[in-house]
Amino acid sequence: ADFANLQFEIERLAGSAADWLHCDIMDGRFVPNISFGVPVLQAIGRHAKQPLDVHLMIEEPQNYLAAVRNAGATNITVHYEACPHLHRVIQQIKALGCRAGVALNPHTPVWLLEDIAADLDVVCVMSVNPGFGGQAFIPNTLRKVAALKELLVDSGSSALIEVDGGVSRDNAAALVEAGADVLVAGNFVFGSPDPVATLAELRAQLSESEMLEDESEESQHA
Numbered sequence: 001a002d003f004a005n006l007q008f009e010i011e012r013l014a015g016s017a018a019d020w021l022h023c024d025i026m027d028g029r030f031v032p033n034i035s036f037g038v039p040v041l042q043a044i045g046r047h048a049k050q051p052l053d054v055h056l057m058i059e060e061p062q063n064y065l066a067a068v069r070n071a072g073a074t075n076i077t078v079h080y081e082a083c084p085h086l087h088r089v090i091q092q093i094k095a096l097g098c099r100a101g102v103a104l105n106p107h108t109p110v111w112l113l114e115d116i117a118a119d120l121d122v123v124c125v126m127s128v129n130p131g132f133g134g135q136a137f138i139p140n141t142l143r144k145v146a147a148l149k150e151l152l153v154d155s156g157s158s159a160l161i162e163v164d165g166g167v168s169r170d171n172a173a174a175l176v177e178a179g180a181d182v183l184v185a186g187n188f189v190f191g192s193p194d195p196v197a198t199l200a201e202l203r204a205q206l207s208e209s210e211m212l213e214d215e216s217e218e219s220q221h222a
């Protein structure tokens with residue numbers, strides 16, 4: 001989004017097909033880029049109509065959880081690679097009344113979540129290397145989402161599978177088919193001439209492909 005015009009960007013998305021607003025916090029240490037911090041998140045929270053899905057690409061996220069919740073976060077996602085005491089951090093996020101998420105870098109295998117899957121509300125599969133918007137989608141993500149889906153079912157986990165990075169009309173349907181519940185789209189939406197229309201088209205495309213899938217399942221059973 002246009003950082004110099006966030007109020008406008010947020011207000012025009014109210015009532016759009018976006019269910020959540022995804023906010024990327026980057027510290028210049030965990031990732032090689034700095035985005036914004038808690039004061040800007042607070043300002044976003046004052047105008048947002050949708051729940052804030054906050055993606056913390058920072059080291060030592062445990063030090064900022066309360067401030068992020070107080071700024072208006074509904075979901076807080078930390079990185080697996082930034083948390084040697086992940087179980088504790090997840091419990092801290094939940095104790096604040098937020099949905100707890102874990103993000104996996106492209107090289108981090110899903111099986112590392114085996115012993116924590118049941119505690120999670122969201123698993124965010126990074127489909128780009130975190131740090132920058134507008135990067136190309138990594139195709140291996142499809143296989144990873146399918147493997148994660150299996151792991152969550154086997155663990156009795158009801159965590160949502162979120163995919164973040166390079167999502168567009170070219171991969172959205174395949175991601176949902178592989179098991180994704182939440183798609184994060186940055187550049188595809190805000191880089192388009194009409195973000196609200198782009199979101200509506202994406203949503204329509206997904207409902208259509210879901211209907212086709214249901215029809216083909218029905219004909220297989222007939």
Ligand SMILES: O=C(CO)[C@H](O)[C@H](O)COP(=O)(O)O
Binds near residue numbers: 131133186
């Ligand atoms: O966490 C992120 C990058 O680290 C962003 O959420 C992600 O890249 C979304 O932006 P885009 O759709 O432009 O790739």
Ligand SMILES: [Fe+2]
Binds near residue numbers: 022055164184
């Ligand atoms: Fe993100």
